[in-house]
Every structure is written in C-alpha cells, then in structure tokens.
Amino acid sequence: MAQQVPLAEDLFTWPAEEPALIGGRSSDGKVVFPYRSHKLVGGVNEELERVELPRRGTLWTFTGQRFRPPSPPYAGDDTPKTFEPFAVGYVELPGALRVETRLTEADPDKLHIGQEMELRIVPFGTDADGNQTMIYAFAPVGAEEGHGDGSE
Amino acid sequence: MAPSDVAIIGTGLHPFGRYPGKSALEMGEDAVIEALADAGVEWSAIQALYAGSMEVKNPEAIVGLLGLTGVPGRAVFTGCATGATSLAMAANAIRLGDADIAIAIGLDKHPRGAFSDHPSVSGLPGWYGEAGLFLTTHFFGMKINRYMHDFGITPVTLARTAAKAFRNGAANPRAWRRTPMTEEQILESQYLNYPLTQYMYCSPDEGAAAVVLARADLASKYTDKPIYLRASTLFSRREGAFELLSPSLPLETAPSPTVFASQAAYEQAGIGPEDVDVAQLQDTDAGSEVIHLAENGFCKDGEQETLLAEGATEIGGKLPVNTDGGLLANGEPVGASGLRQIHELVTQLRGRAGDRQVAGTPRVGYAHLYGAPGTAAVTILST
Structure with missing residues (x-):
C-alpha cells in the first residue's frame, strides 16, 4: 500500500510525533547537515554523532523560485503548467547551523529576515513504488498546517 | 609595481x-x-x-x-x-x-x-536536486537579499548596475545585448529570484x-x-563562507574566496585598489557586481549605494567597471567569459576601445571571476 516516505534516508526522523532534521556532530561541537557518517576533524577521520537539529529558528535570508526547476534533477509532482512558485531560504537553527530549505510561504512580501520559523514535513512527489515522498520545509511560526508547496 | x-x-x-x-x-x-x-x-x-x-x-x-x-x-x-x-x-x-x-x-x-546537471557533479546528494534546490540562481538571490538587509543597499542600486551594463553594451559593437534599458524597466520586470528581476541576470550563451x-x-x-x-590568483571557499549550492552553513562566518584572491593579487602586483584604472567584476547578476565592488577592496560594504548614485562605476566615473557590458550584456559562455574580460582590459589599456574608451591613459586593469562551487580568481594587468 502506498505510504508517506522521506525523499531520502537520514534527512529527518520519520515517522515521528515531532520530526526533526538529522545532523552529524563532531567532537569539536560542530554540526553538519545533511548527516554524514564521518569527516576529517583536525586531521583525524572522525565518526560523527547523529543528532536531531532544533525544530525552530530564524530566517537568515531567502529568495524565490519563479519557474519550474529543470527536470531532471527536479522531481516534483507538478508540471510546467501546474508549477507553483516557491521560496527557499536559510534558517538559522540556534546552536547548530543555518540550513537551506524550501519555505512554505512563497510570497516575499510575507517573509522577512529575522522571522521566527518552524520545521514542517510536507508532501512533495511520488517515488518509483507509488509512495508519496515527503520533504522538509520551514513555515513562519503560527502559519496554518498543510498550506505548504501547493500541497493542501 | x-x-x-x-x-x-x-x-x-x-x-x-x-x-x-x-x-x-x-x-x-x-x-x-x-x-x-x-x-x-x-x-x-x-x-x-x-x-x-x-x-x-x-x-x-x-x-x-x-x-x-x-x-x-x-x-x-x-x-x-x-x-x-x-x-x-x-x-x-x-x-x-x-x-x-x-x-x-x-x-x-x-x-x-538555467544551467542544469546532476547534483553529484558538485558532490551533492541526489535529493538536493530532486527537491529543486540545485540551482545556482538561488544563491545569488539569497546573498544579495542578506547583503541589502545588512548594509542598506536598495533595489535602485541593483537597477543602476544593470542599466549601466546595457548602456555599455550599447556602446560596444560586439556586445550581445545592445538595447539600453531604464532603471524603471529593470525594476518593473518580473522577479526571477527575489530581489533580483529578469533584467538583473545574465544568461548562458x-x-x-x-x-x-x-x-x-x-x-x-x-x-x-x-x-x-602582474598577478593571477585563485582560491576555493573556506569553512564558513556563504557559497553556492550549500545545503547548510556553519554559524561562524568567513569571507568569500574573492576577498582572499583579491588581497593576494594586490600583494603579488605590489599595488592597491586605488591604483586600478579599469575593472571587470563577475556580474552574474546585478547584486553580484555590487557585492564584488566591496569584496575586491574598491569600497566598504554599503558605500555602493552612494558610489553608484554618483556614477562612480560608469565609463566616465572614477572606477569604470565592466566597460564592455560585462556578463549582463554579453552573457556567459563559461569557458570563455574570463578571457573576454582580459580582451576588454587589454583593449582599454591599449586605448582601442572606441566609444567606450576610458579617458586619460588607463594603466592598470583588474579582472575578477567567481562561480561554482565557490571559486574566485583575480588577474591584474598593466601597461
């Protein structure tokens, strides 16, 4: 039976009551996203600790995508006719990093640098097995659920 | 020198x-x-x-x-x-x-x-492309948006930069885009990647x-x-730099590779930014040219707002930039773009630039390139 699956493994905890992005932390306290198993730290090939990233942060910068990205690689369910512009940005997650992300709000007039944002896991496309793929996005805090990426 | x-x-x-x-x-x-x-x-x-x-x-x-x-x-x-x-x-x-x-x-x-490829060519995971994030244009919109917020640059300054490019292109018989455009036309064209509009972007050609x-x-x-x-330098990005195609960035920031390439080039040539008579700066978009003025040492962050209002980067200004129309008026065939810059600088330094010739006797030319995956290069020439 078709189900909801993350677009890629190790992107975020799923299924989960409160999903979170997954990062990798090295012994010097630095965090990387997406998660990777190891990294050179001070010349030593270190295994990274799998950590859940904060679910809330502030909008550091953003822009908009007006036309459907070239496909492949883009794998959205939309077509050039049904494509809805979307916004992307970096959200600063306190104590962790700035993560590049799609935003659920596409209108630049409703976005501003410094805005409080929170993680959402939203439907995106369909995989080869007919499952609905899910991706991470950030929404302005307080925005209604389910209005992300034209997917309501 | x-x-x-x-x-x-x-x-x-x-x-x-x-x-x-x-x-x-x-x-x-x-x-x-x-x-x-x-x-x-x-x-x-x-x-x-x-x-x-x-x-x-x-x-x-x-x-x-x-x-x-x-x-x-x-x-x-x-x-x-x-x-x-x-x-x-x-x-x-x-x-x-x-x-x-x-x-x-x-x-x-x-x-x-727009340029398109599989994310693996840049060492990125497949999902990054599937999700619609593998687009260099996002970076240019996001970098200038943050820069405008931090340093008080307004959309008019972006429009001035693009209008200059098309004006210079009109004076260059070998440019691709030779129709001058007003700042209003540029500002009113549709956003490609907010806050950058259609006419603030160069096209691949x-x-x-x-x-x-x-x-x-x-x-x-x-x-x-x-x-x-006199100098040629190239640097890749450092940890913390805000660069193209980055799924995440560390909280601790570092300058762009342009800053290092520029400083090293001035040192090699034994000159400073005040000695440059004519410059070519990577203008993938109007915002890039504005930022690159500061990253290459020609002004402080935020001063572009006044400098461009005064016409400082026009052919008749104190530092003419992208005198042949740059990438905005010529487009970008990636392999050739940097040598177009050199061709234009040599043409200017030899006094053969016709209608777009920089007045006086320009002696020092400066060329800057920047692109994926976070690489900057500077070349300095002189008579």
Missing part, C-alpha cells in the same frame, strides 16, 4: 551571443585567428595551448581546425573562473621555460535556460576568446604595446 616576466601580445574574441549551426570549436577558431593576427604571430609559433570549456570535453581538439603542429594542448576547467586558470597556466608554461609563446583559449555553447602570451623580454618584437601580467 612588481616586475613581470610574462606579457600579453594579442587578444581575440568571437562575440558572445547565439549562433545556430556554429560549433563552440569553430567560434574558438575565429577567436584564435583574431588573436594571432593581433599578436602578429603564426599558428605554428604557438608552443603551449590551454583551452577551457564547460560543454566541450576536449576543447584542445581545436588544433584539428587550426593545424596539427604537435603543440602541447591541455584542457582546463574551474567553473566560471576557467578563463583566469587557462591564462595563468599559459603564463606558467612561459615562466617554467616550456614555451616562449603560449595561448589561452576559452569556448562554449550552452543550451538555453555562446562564444569564444583567446589571448596570446609571450616571454616579457620578447614582447617588444611583436607589439609596441605589450600588456604585462
């Missing part, structure tokens, strides 16, 4: 634009023939060849069109910084004693529309450029106006 052991003795350009039915190599051939004629040397005199292209895997195959002389020919590629690399490698071949005369060539022919270099002590044999290579 530090002494130089390499001189440019000739340059050639196949104008950038769209040429249905003409291959990138054929455009390269035209550019080389023009550069050889400018230098007054025969093809058979070339002892080393470095050719850059994004779309042509073996651009050194150009020898098949120019003549099979056995010349050592090598392909080079460093993204948008390719032109600086082919020039530096040709210069190094001369410095090492491998050649007395060498040529740097750039040629490309891109399909229409087609074209070629070539530069002939010689041992400095031989240069006067070929030209009465040799242009000396």
